[in-house]
Amino acid sequence: MAQITVNEILTLLNEHHLLLDSQFSSLSYSFDQIAYNSKLVTENCLFFCKGNFKAAYLDDAQRRGAKAYMSETAYSNAEIPGIIVNNIQKAMSLVSAAFFGFPQNQLPTIAYTGTKGKTTSAYFTKAILDRTYQRKVALSSTINTVVGLEQKDVVKSNLTTPESLDLFTNMHRAVENGMNHLVMEVSSQAYKKNRVYGLHYDVGVFLNISPDHIGRNEHPTFADYLHCKEQLLVNSDTCVLNADGTHLTDIYYTAKATTQPDNIYIYGRQRADQETDYPIDFDYRSVEDSLTENQIVLTAITEKAKRLGIDGVYRIGIPGDYNEGNAVASAITSALMGAKPADVAYGLAHTTVPGRMEIYQTQSHGTIYVDYAHNYGSLHSVLDFLKKQAPNGKVTVITGSTGDKGIDRREGLGKAISESADQAYLTTDDPATEDPKAIAAEIADHIDQTRVNLEYIADRKAAITKAVTESKKGDLVVVAGKGHDNYQKINGQNVPYEGDATIVQNLVKGL
């Protein structure tokens, strides 16, 4: 059973210069539970006060059995002793890891960061390593969290990277369930909020970066966004970098500051004019890009890359040329963790990711894709790819954009539509407290309507239905933005929504 003594906590906090004061007299006192939500407190619990905290939550925690609290502020009315720290998020992460006996030491971890491709790459990697390690690979992704082999060990995730206490709880459960590796996604917010403070990864991957998540409640500037993402490399024993992304110099030198060049692997698409200041370890080229799959040739260039033994031709079961880079990153990380080429081949060919390039074919209408693209980078990648695949057909997109956050996504979506779509239906996507029609108008402001047919249909299902039923053979239709979500965020509520995939599945039956 997980436990921690006051002495262990104070020692840990002191080592990290986090402790300001402790009102606890007995150093040998031991807690059997830790929690940051008062509703989850049971007997003999250490309670963390963090975030937008209200004193009433501490009263609630006391009533339910908390024996001490940890906080950046002392609460004079509290009846239980306080441990006062100068950074509660860092303290909570360290104490959580210690409480669960540092589960990361028994769970070699591959961590992905990047603006786009984290979930897809994490799924590719899990599929490969599941072959190598008989499915004993845990997963922490935006979609699902997997901590064991049974159905009850697979749960839907709330965040891309969970709160530290939840993350270490999951890792502990994974170890208890006999899982022997972890593949996880790490968001920039996870670093901003110290959700992964003190956690080291065996392999850390930087997939790419483009402006996103900048604004109220997220990152004040792009520099801050980049800095947070780069922290993954500082905390990784081996770093894997994508040569085709922007800011490579910055990213490479951040990796090199704490990692020997021998433990840095760089991959990139083969190009005649390839010239970088860094050695490319692996290059790859497309043999086939089709509407349903890709095939690549992966070539090891440097000696250390050759030692991984994964040169070869691979089929990738998810379409989109940008998924080739995701697949290569996954092949390299999996090989670093012991996967054989046959495992890589199987995993890349058989991965599917809910809401990412899900394909629905019709008999006499177009081909429909459900995809999570919701900013310029992703929508541009998807539409640009499909446009090249449909020389004689029309590319139609159905999309909206979220309210109350990511305001600059609206311009980006409009730009991506203008560049590569022939037709767009603007509709509703998590409007929060905003009017979806006004959001759509902002997207429309950036669409060149002399070349793109545009229509606003507020009801998302109606927009999808019209686009799909009116499509002709050879046309490509992308239902973008919501991916696997089955709710619409409206005025603080998650209003149930049938889901893009379900709607499309039902529609194509008769077509």
Ligand SMILES: CC(=O)N[C@H]1[C@@H](OP(=O)(O)OP(=O)(O)OC[C@H]2O[C@@H](n3ccc(=O)[nH]c3=O)[C@H](O)[C@@H]2O)O[C@H](CO)[C@@H](O)[C@@H]1O[C@H](C)C(=O)N[C@@H](C)C(=O)N[C@H](CCC(=O)O)C(=O)O
């Ligand atoms: C801004 C931000 O990071 N907020 C996160 C943070 O909120 P918070 O600490 O302020 O929590 P709160 O909900 O206001 O409540 C304050 C505290 O009181 C406690 N409480 C509350 C009620 C009660 O009755 N009793 C009680 O004890 C809560 O458990 C909490 O500890 O901690 C919560 C979990 O402890 C997170 O759910 C929440 O994420 C919000 C919802 C969120 O959506 N964050 C997004 C921006 C995010 O992190 N996204 C990234 C992906 C984006 C990227 O790629 O960068 C992600 O990793 O998912």
Ligand SMILES: Nc1ncnc2c1ncn2[C@@H]1O[C@H](COP(=O)(O)OP(=O)(O)OP(=O)(O)O)[C@@H](O)[C@H]1O
């Ligand atoms: N390497 C890539 N480059 C550009 N676009 C990509 C890439 N990989 C995936 N995409 C696009 O981005 C969308 C989201 O992909 P995925 O969920 O794998 O990324 P993510 O980093 O987890 O995203 P998010 O942070 O938004 O959850 C996909 O549906 C696809 O449209």
